[in-house]
Amino acid sequence: MNDGQQFFQTIVDHTSDVLMIVDRNRHIVYISPNVYEFNGYRPEEFQNMDIFDIVHPDDRGYMLQRHQNLLASKQSNSTEYRIIKKNGEVRYCECKTTPLPDTENYLQVVSIRDITERKQMEMDLEYHKNRHEVLQNSLKNFSHDLSSVMKLADLEDRMLKEVEIILPGSNPNILKFPQANDSIELGCDVTNLSEGKMVTISDKVLIKIGERKQCPYILSLNSSAIREKMESIWLETLAHYSMMVFENLNMIENLIHQLETASQSKESPQWVLRMMFNLQEQQRLTLSSDLHDTVLQDQIDLYRRLESLLNRYEIEKEAKTKLIEIEQGLLDIIHEIRITCNNLRPPLLRELGLERSLENMFEHIQVTSTYKIIFTSEEISMISLSEEQTIGIYRIVQEFLHYAEEFSRANTIKFDLYYEKERLMMVYSDDGIEFDAVEENHPSDNMRLTSVSQRAQSLGGKIDFTSKQGRGLIATLELPINLERSFV
Incomplete structure (x- = not known):
């Protein structure tokens, strides 16, 4: 073995990347032995195979066009795409190709790196960022809509609609139990449930919204619809919003007879308005504290983990740019939550x-x-x-x-x-x-x-x-x- 061959073998033995040489028809002339660990194929299985046969069908057209462009331009390039392993698993790859136009049959040197973990991390971060935005906007819109709710039936409809939209397949329902023993079939005594706290019974999640005339009102939904901790936090926050409106509606109902006799004018008595506005301020203070202590802290924790990830590891320039964009998006969300908290309680x-x-x-x-x-x-x-x-x-x-x-x-x-x-x-x-x-x-x-x-x-x-x-x-x-x- 001459020095050049020994040097090449040293590179092959000490790199985790798959190295190969292909001709203009994408047939493999040489492929490094570690291809088996990479995609499950043995080197001999690639004989007379078009290397693009293992490329994901959705990426194949793009890769064919890239190959033609490379042959025409004679310039090295790199790209990302997906392959399908022999066992059917989909993996993300980064491919760097260097053409050798002066060689017989126009050979190209290809280096392929598995970047699946990095791509999954990027997609996971992007998903959580987008999901946080969806949940935050949902709470914002729900809270805004509750200001116009004047009937218990309207509150129930609005709450069920929001849960079904945010948690598809949850099949939410409001359960009412005029008699305590009516809840035996649930496997728990609903009178002992704490208001606003999630309880999982079998395949159901139960949250007590309140009581009306000693009749508990329970929000029930499929537990399988909740897949993330932030969704549990969202649901409890939604329940707290609903509880406060529920309490207000109860209070209004209890006071309605007093209002009818206290004033015949079109304006409500001052003491009633004062009480209602004071209750609103107390609710805003509670909501502000809840947002600050739950959703905001989760966002800050996610941001710090991302910041630590960026500082601790060497990351490809393009990926780092995307992660920095996600980082900035988290900062924007944190800023919006703080503004919401400040508006709730200056x-x-x-x-x-x-x-x-x-x-x-x-x-x-x-x-x-x-x-x-x-x-x-x-x-x-x-x-x-x-x-x-x-x-x-x-x-x-x-x-x-x-x-x-x-x-x-x-x-x-x-x-x-x-x-x-x-x-x-x-x-x-x-x-x-x-x-x-x-x-x-x-x-x-x-x-x-x-x-x-x-x-x-x-x-x-x-x-x-x-x-x-x-x-x-x-x-x-x-x-x-x-x-x-x-x-x-």
Whole structure:
């Protein structure tokens, strides 16, 4: 054996790649012995075989065109494709081909590397990223839709629809047990189930949503439909959303008789509105904590593992680019979850105070909004507002911002906040479409403005809506401040 042959044999003996030499008709002239470990074929089985016979049918046309291009260009190239092993298993390969145009029958040197594990890792990361996005968007849309749910039947329909969409084959159902012994066939006593906690009985997952007139309501679905931990977290979060609406609907039903006798007017009594808004804030705080402690932490953990993977291993340039894109996508999702948590419960609202918190919110919204925000305030820092008043005014401002984005199509909106005659005054104005007052200044045709009016009423204040010279909206909020003023 001469030095060249010995050098070649050394390469063959110490590389995990399959090395081969093929002619212009893709027939093998030489193939390294490790091909058996690679695809299950022995070297002698490749005699008179077109090497593309083992290429996956979906990739064969592409590979044939690549082969023709290589013969014509006489330039080395590399690509990725799939092969089918002798036992039928599909593997991903990276192929590097160097043509030798001056040789008889136009030989080509081919190096093939098995990259299946890397491809599976990339696909797994991509799948989890996309799945997280789907679950997050589902919770966002579901939470938004629950704001308009006013009947228990509507809640059940919406919940079952969402579970069926996100968990195909789950066959969800709402089970109701007027009598405790009715649940014996399930293999458990439903009265002992903790609300919002998943329990697996046989092939079913059960979650107690709540009780109505001592009748437990149980969400049931096929356990086989839940394949990932993040899907379990999603389901429990969905159940928590539904539980809170369920409790609210129960409470509303219990209070309906009091409402009928307490007021004959079209407006709800202040104490009812105040209670409902306080409950909403408590729910938002709970949801914010749940999102932060579950979904957000899982996203951060996945991001850190990906970051560690990128830093620890040498990865091909193209694969690394894709992984970095996935890494950036995770960062975007983490950012969106944090924004959702902040919207549910504004951070440092109590510590910073109303004025500074509004300024922070305006600065953040101004970056992406299509309208300009002008904000002025006078002597607000000298007023001691309760936490309920602070969050109430903050939510009113948020509703006006949503109104401006969704309805008014304004170019400029303005907030003036000032103190006058023991009252906190806030004037909102925009240059959007004309506002048409309905039923004597009660804007019942617009959900956002209805919420603003009810918020003001719950705080003991009032708000008037008028049109500004046939264009835009002017809203004047008057909120009595009965607390002692504190001057610096």
